[in-house]
Amino acid sequence: MRASPNVESTPPEPMPDTAGSMAGNTVAGSGGTLTRVIGLALAWGLAGSLVFLSLSRIQAIPGMRRVSVDYYLAVATLVAVVVGTAWWTVRTLRRPVGQRPRHGDSQWSIAGRHFKKNRLAMAGLAVMILLYVITLITPLIAPFDPAEQGNIILSRYLPPSGEHLMGTDKFGRDIFSRVLYGARISLTIGFIAVAISITLGTLIGAFAGYFGGIVDGILMRFTDMMLSFPRLVLLIVVIALFEPNIYLVVIVLGLTGWMGTARLVRGEVLSLREREFVQAARALGMGDWRIIFRHVIPNTMAPVIVSATLGIGQTILTEASLSFLGLGVQPPTPSWGNMVSDGRDALINAWWIATFPGIAIVITVVAFNLLGDGLRDALDPRLRT
Amino acid sequence: MIGYLAKRILGAIPLLLGILTIIFFIIHLAPGDPTARFVSPNVSPQVIEQMRRNLGLDQPLHIQYVKWLWSFIRGDFGYSFGQMRPINEILPEVLWNTVQLTFVSLVVIFAVGMLIGIVQAVRQYSIADNVLTFVALFFYSMPSFWFALMLILIFSLKANQSGWFFQFPASGMTDVGYEFMGTGEKIMDRIRHLVLPATALGIGSAAGVARYMRGSMLEVIHQDFIRTARAKGLSERTVVFKHALRNALIPIITLLGLYLPFLLSGAVLVETIFGWPGMGRAIVDAILQRDYPMVMATSFVIAAIVVMGNLLSDVLYAVVDPRIRTE
Numbered sequence: 001m002r003a004s005p006n007v008e009s010t011p012p013e014p015m016p017d018t019a020g021s022m023a024g025n026t027v028a029g030s031g032g033t034l035t036r037v038i039g040l041a042l043a044w045g046l047a048g049s050l051v052f053l054s055l056s057r058i059q060a061i062p063g064m065r066r067v068s069v070d071y072y073l074a075v076a077t078l079v080a081v082v083v084g085t086a087w088w089t090v091r092t093l094r095r096p097v098g099q100r101p102r103h104g105d106s107q108w109s110i111a112g113r114h115f116k117k118n119r120l121a122m123a124g125l126a127v128m129i130l131l132y133v134i135t136l137i138t139p140l141i142a143p144f145d146p147a148e149q150g151n152i153i154l155s156r157y158l159p160p161s162g163e164h165l166m167g168t169d170k171f172g173r174d175i176f177s178r179v180l181y182g183a184r185i186s187l188t189i190g191f192i193a194v195a196i197s198i199t200l201g202t203l204i205g206a207f208a209g210y211f212g213g214i215v216d217g218i219l220m221r222f223t224d225m226m227l228s229f230p231r232l233v234l235l236i237v238v239i240a241l242f243e244p245n246i247y248l249v250v251i252v253l254g255l256t257g258w259m260g261t262a263r264l265v266r267g268e269v270l271s272l273r274e275r276e277f278v279q280a281a282r283a284l285g286m287g288d289w290r291i292i293f294r295h296v297i298p299n300t301m302a303p304v305i306v307s308a309t310l311g312i313g314q315t316i317l318t319e320a321s322l323s324f325l326g327l328g329v330q331p332p333t334p335s336w337g338n339m340v341s342d343g344r345d346a347l348i349n350a351w352w353i354a355t356f357p358g359i360a361i362v363i364t365v366v367a368f369n370l371l372g373d374g375l376r377d378a379l380d381p382r383l384r385t
Numbered sequence: 386m387i388g389y390l391a392k393r394i395l396g397a398i399p400l401l402l403g404i405l406t407i408i409f410f411i412i413h414l415a416p417g418d419p420t421a422r423f424v425s426p427n428v429s430p431q432v433i434e435q436m437r438r439n440l441g442l443d444q445p446l447h448i449q450y451v452k453w454l455w456s457f458i459r460g461d462f463g464y465s466f467g468q469m470r471p472i473n474e475i476l477p478e479v480l481w482n483t484v485q486l487t488f489v490s491l492v493v494i495f496a497v498g499m500l501i502g503i504v505q506a507v508r509q510y511s512i513a514d515n516v517l518t519f520v521a522l523f524f525y526s527m528p529s530f531w532f533a534l535m536l537i538l539i540f541s542l543k544a545n546q547s548g549w550f551f552q553f554p555a556s557g558m559t560d561v562g563y564e565f566m567g568t569g570e571k572i573m574d575r576i577r578h579l580v581l582p583a584t585a586l587g588i589g590s591a592a593g594v595a596r597y598m599r600g601s602m603l604e605v606i607h608q609d610f611i612r613t614a615r616a617k618g619l620s621e622r623t624v625v626f627k628h629a630l631r632n633a634l635i636p637i638i639t640l641l642g643l644y645l646p647f648l649l650s651g652a653v654l655v656e657t658i659f660g661w662p663g664m665g666r667a668i669v670d671a672i673l674q675r676d677y678p679m680v681m682a683t684s685f686v687i688a689a690i691v692v693m694g695n696l697l698s699d700v701l702y703a704v705v706d707p708r709i710r711t712e
Contacts, residue, residue: 120519225403228691229684232650233668237408237680240672241415317528321654324530325669340531344658347534348542355538358531365526373522 038115038375041129042308046195048136049188077136107302107379114378121374127367135184144174146181146334157350167352169342175353178334179360185335186364189250190316196254198308201261202300206292208262209269220266223259231256232321239327249328253315261307268300306376313368320361336361390700397692401685408684409453412677413446419466419675440466453681462685463678467671472682475667480686482558483663486656487648489579490587494644498591499637502598506606506633507625517595525592530654533585537658540581553581556660582659586651590644597640602633635706642698646691 051073115121134141143165155172158164166175208219226234238252272278273296281291322328323337331338336357343354420436437443441452456463462472501521505514524532541555554560560574605611606629614628615621653665660666664683671679 221400221403225400225407228397228400228695229404229688230646230650230691232653233684233687236653236669237672237684238411240669241412241417241675313526317526320528321530324528324654325657337528340528340534344534347538348546351538354531354534358528358535361531362523362527365528366522369522369526 038125038371039305041125041132042191042305045132045187045191045312048132049191052135052184052188071139074137074139077133078140081133081137111302111375111378115374118374118377120370121377124367124370124374127363128371131183131187131364131367134180135187138180138184142174142177142180144177146173146178147332149173157346159350160352166356167350169339169350169353170346175339175356178339179336179357182334182336182339182357183360183364185246185329185333186316186319186337186361189246189253189319189329190312190368192250193253193257193315193319194308194311196251197257197311198261198304200254201258202265202297202304204258205262205265205267206269206297206300209266210273210288210292210296212270212273216266219262223262226256227259232318235318235322236325236327239322244322244327244330246329246333249319249322253318257311257315261304261311264303264307265297265300268303269296272296272299302379303376306372306379309368309375310372313365313372316361316368317365386703390696393696393699397696401688401692404688405457405681405685406450409450409681410446412672412675412680413449417675418442419677421675453678457681457685462682465671465676465679467674467676467679472678475679476682476686479662479664479667479683482661483649483652483656483665485575486579486582486586486661486663487645487652489583490590490648491641491644493583493587494591494594495637495641497587498594499598501591501595503602503625503630505595505599506602509603514599518599521592521595523592524588525596527589529585529589529651530658532588533581533655533658536581536585554578555581556658558661582655582661585658586648586655589651590647594637594640594644598633598637601636602629605629605633635702638701638705639698641701642694642696645694649687649690 143163149171155168156170158168158172160167164174164176166179168174169178204219204223208216234256235252238256239248242248278291278295281295286295319328319335320337320340323335324341326338326341328337329335331342339357340354340361343350343352343357346353418437419440419442420433423436424433434443441449444452453463460473462476464470465472465475468475501517505517508514537555540551540553543549544552554577558575558578560578563571563574566574606625611624611629614624619628649664652663653669655661656663656665657669664686668680668683668687670676671683
């Protein structure tokens, strides 16, 4: 066996090659409420992120005031949460004792049952959903405006207290509010960048694996080349040379994170390509494109979802590192990375400035990693215990 | 083996050239210019123009590329615009500083990671296993720059304020008066300065290694030859450390090379925070100053280290596992 140059700028994850283990049944039309919920959650995260990213543009449209969009969204979310909880309670109470809903036996519903047993993974899911809710209702729960500068003499460097839960920074801004608003930025960047890299990685991997030969050679050599350079250094090279802004950061993060997915998908596709259902599709006279998009790619989705979930955590970390270096989100927009960077100057006198945003990063990334690990254990039959 | 090595090294050359070419064009096409920091009302445009001509920036891009390539092939990295020194002189200094840092943290990573992984595997599903799994995940998910700041806050600033027995310097490589120390003192001084950066750099990867080690050890520990070893009446210590560990180490050894790019990425942040004059800081400074030759040189070194790391991990794999050698 010749181990190929398998390099990532993130530490290599114990990601067993799942080729062949979950192929063979198509995704469409199978049950598995829980896995579906997670899929929906990821999709909604992406949708919400896109809304936030374009929020400043939408608000620039004349006739729409800044406050209103935020507040409508927050109130709508609050209502949705209350209604959802009520509905869930009613449903749970109505269900007859001792009678469990019948499970289908598709790949996804089996995975769902395994996932539910994993308490740590469920905790990760709960934290993720909580994060969603918090980011959406931030305008209602944040006690201060994140950009509001307090009295420079009286309210700067205040330690955590009842009024300022996490203290204030050198401009007298409330850290707690800024951490809440920073969650939006971090999650937004995480979701959109991962969506870009997952799409790109899946396409490149699928084309390389399906067509083989020279296409495979070129695409995979390109992948190797991208992998032979540490991601953070590449990001710094690109971002430092241009004007750093949030759009550039998202796009560049997305364009430098696809290599792992491409390899994963290629491995899957190599085995899928020879399966009977692909041969059948070919015998029916379907074109290559239709086979790739309708038959091959849907079957590679299980490991891709896992790597997307883990990727969001990693991307949030990377974005924070970039912002810390001053190459990510620019002040005054609060992002967890640049808040830690702010706190660095006043570490002795005001430890709270750097500490709390860091804790927020850790909690978020732990949640996504728990969720990803749980999904992987649930989706790979060989890891089920 | 030698043929295989030669093939791999030859295969790495286009890889390196490719990434360097991409970086060359990115940095040259980006707005900004090394002379930009001299632009001021006091400096006449003719002087700036002359500067650009001296640095060879007035020529068309493809000419610059060929020139760079030619001197690069001859092993000459050129002249740093930022430090006004030949890069071949700067590079060994910064490289040596980074090597010290990464080597110490590699030792930390593998010592700590493997130990934790073994404990977890031997006591699978115990409370210790669960706690360690969660702690490992916690450190694995932690941003290294934040952890570095927390280390400085606690072990340097607070330790100093409350006069603890152990205090570590918050930044730099040497204490004041390093020049006048004896050899032993110099080494102690360097070690004191290395503790915090090496920990900050290594802790996340150590958590990763622990996860790997646990999995690999669990796979081995349920095999028949372990049961045989136990049945022979060997002590648990011999079974775990001689029979199981040797086999579980095979996949771990390959990680040694694969962690290099991760460490180099981390070094950028950690060196910036701790004021460690190594490769990571050199490349960031070079990019911010638009010091093109320096960016190219440091990029080359980093990419080469990564490729070598890959090669190292493949070779180590073959050395450790006799089943692979037959190929």
